[in-house]
Amino acid sequence: MxxxxxxxxxxxxxxxxxxxxxxxxxxxxxQELTEAHDLGLVxxxxxxxxxxLLGRLEEEGYMEATSEAQGTRPxxxxxxxxxxxxxxxxxxxxxxxxxxxxxxxEFLAKLYFARQLGGETxxxxxxxxxxxxxxxxxxxxxQADRLRQTRIYDWLVLEFRIGQMRAMLAWLETxxxxxxxxxxxxxxxxx
Amino acid sequence: MxxxxxxxxxxxxxxxxxxxxxxxxxxxxxQELTEAHDLGLVxxxxxxxxxxLLGRLEEEGYMEATSEAQGTRPxxxxxxxxxxxxxxxxxxxxxxxxxxxxxxxEFLAKLYFARQLGGETxxxxxxxxxxxxxxxxxxxxxQADRLRQTRIYDWLVLEFRIGQMRAMLAWLETxxxxxxxxxxxxxxxxx
DNA sequence: TAAGCCTACTCATTCAGTGAGTACCCGCCT
DNA sequence: AGGCGGGTACTCACTGAATGAGTAGGCTTA
Numbered sequence: 177m178x179x180x181x182x183x184x185x186x187x188x189x190x191x192x193x194x195x196x197x198x199x200x201x202x203x204x205x206x207q208e209l210t211e212a213h214d215l216g217l218v219x220x221x222x223x224x225x226x227x228x229l230l231g232r233l234e235e236e237g238y239m240e241a242t243s244e245a246q247g248t249r250p251x252x253x254x255x256x257x258x259x260x261x262x263x264x265x266x267x268x269x270x271x272x273x274x275x276x277x278x279x280x281x282e283f284l285a286k287l288y289f290a291r292q293l294g295g296e297t298x299x300x301x302x303x304x305x306x307x308x309x310x311x312x313x314x315x316x317x318x319q320a321d322r323l324r325q326t327r328i329y330d331w332l333v334l335e336f337r338i339g340q341m342r343a344m345l346a347w348l349e350t351x352x353x354x355x356x357x358x359x360x361x362x363x364x365x366x367x
Numbered sequence: 368m369x370x371x372x373x374x375x376x377x378x379x380x381x382x383x384x385x386x387x388x389x390x391x392x393x394x395x396x397x398q399e400l401t402e403a404h405d406l407g408l409v410x411x412x413x414x415x416x417x418x419x420l421l422g423r424l425e426e427e428g429y430m431e432a433t434s435e436a437q438g439t440r441p442x443x444x445x446x447x448x449x450x451x452x453x454x455x456x457x458x459x460x461x462x463x464x465x466x467x468x469x470x471x472x473e474f475l476a477k478l479y480f481a482r483q484l485g486g487e488t489x490x491x492x493x494x495x496x497x498x499x500x501x502x503x504x505x506x507x508x509x510q511a512d513r514l515r516q517t518r519i520y521d522w523l524v525l526e527f528r529i530g531q532m533r534a535m536l537a538w539l540e541t542x543x544x545x546x547x548x549x550x551x552x553x554x555x556x557x558x
Numbered sequence: 559t560a561a562g563c564c565t566a567c568t569c570a571t572t573c574a575g576t577g578a579g580t581a582c583c584c585g586c587c588t
Numbered sequence: 589a590g591g592c593g594g595g596t597a598c599t600c601a602c603t604g605a606a607t608g609a610g611t612a613g614g615c616t617t618a
Binding site: 217218284287335346350351354355 | 521527531546
């Protein structure tokens with residue numbers, strides 16, 4: 177009813193991403209997110225929370241459900257993306273994050289899905305993220321230089337952030353290298 | 368009324384820490400936390416949230432208020448720590464955090480207060496934190512080694528965390544060095 | 559026949575956090 | 589004289605996240 181009132185956030189986008197590959201029903205989604213690998217390694221959702229999100233995403237026009245009767249069993253509610261949902265997901269997955277601290281969850285999720293869209297997408301994402309981080313790092317470095325002699329604590333706080341960012345940049349290089357070669361035949365094609 | 372039902376968390380402890388130095392009233396607390404340096408660089412609180420926390424901390428016996436009338440003006444409510452509050456703060460400030468991601472806010476806050484308790488406290492805190500991190504790092508490294516060939520994405524996720532931790536360890540060394548010498552005469556003594 | 563899992567929710571509640579508002583006093587600027 | 593800003597101390601209503609527990613029926617396997 178209230179279509180697209182607000183853009184979905186990280187978790188919601190990842191839900192869209194799971195449906196981009198193929199339609200799933202709620203329980204399957206839940207399972208993917210409670211496993212100890214892939215996306216389940218990055219974040220988890222309790223059932224209640226999942227259904228709340230799913231309800232909202234459907235209500236806002238990003239996904240739609242079709243009830244799939246199967247013999248005597250209770251019917252399954254299969255969710256699939258609408259064109260709007262697909263567009264939202266694709267835009268999200270290609271955009272870098274803006275704060276360093278968003279790498280830990282959001283970027284990791286983007287990377288997961290980008291891999292399924294092929295090497296080109298992965299390379300672009302990594303490069304875009306590298307630039308974002310580099311800018312933020314330069315900015316922080318400039319600030320830190322000003323504080324070095326005067327405010328030791330403030331300087332240490334900035335140094336902490338700088339160290340984290342440097343490590344992220346180095347890790348992006350690792351990603352680029354590790355994913356440069358066909359990322360294992362276990363991926364469901366589309367590489 | 369309901370004394371010490373639950374332990375305060377990070378933010379609450381930092382509030383205790385500010386009062387450990389000297390009693391303050393709510394408005395002063397708020398100002399310390401909206402400035403762009405020191406603790407205000409690490410986290411902020413809106414007024415409403417601050418008073419909510421303060422109310423709870425008082426109710427649970429960590430701090431107490433004395434109303435300080437001053438002439439024609441409305442009285443100020445000066446907050447100070449109870450022995451319980453002081454003990455809670457001191458225990459908190461000396462304990463390292465257990466998850467890497469808690470360095471970003473909580474450990475930084477601990478470090479801020481530890482500096483005011485003297486070089487000994489700072490050194491101990493840094494060393495304890497170093498050990499915690501090192502253990503977690505070894506653990507992650509072992510896990511990552513197992514995944515390297517089989518699950519490239521899972522491996523990258525762990526590599527990300529490993530990189531962050533290594534950077535934190537390096538940063539702890541920086542702290543140790545930078546704070547080894549009297550941390551500037553601007554500190555209010557006690558160092 | 560019971561355990562457990564597939565499937566899909568709902569409900570009540572707790573907790574954090576926010577924007578806005580209320581009150582009153584003081585001193586300064588216009 | 590009047591208003592603005594800022595010190596001082598809150599309160600209120602609301603949104604939104606998140607969780608634990610509960611409900612419901614069917615199927616499979618030990």
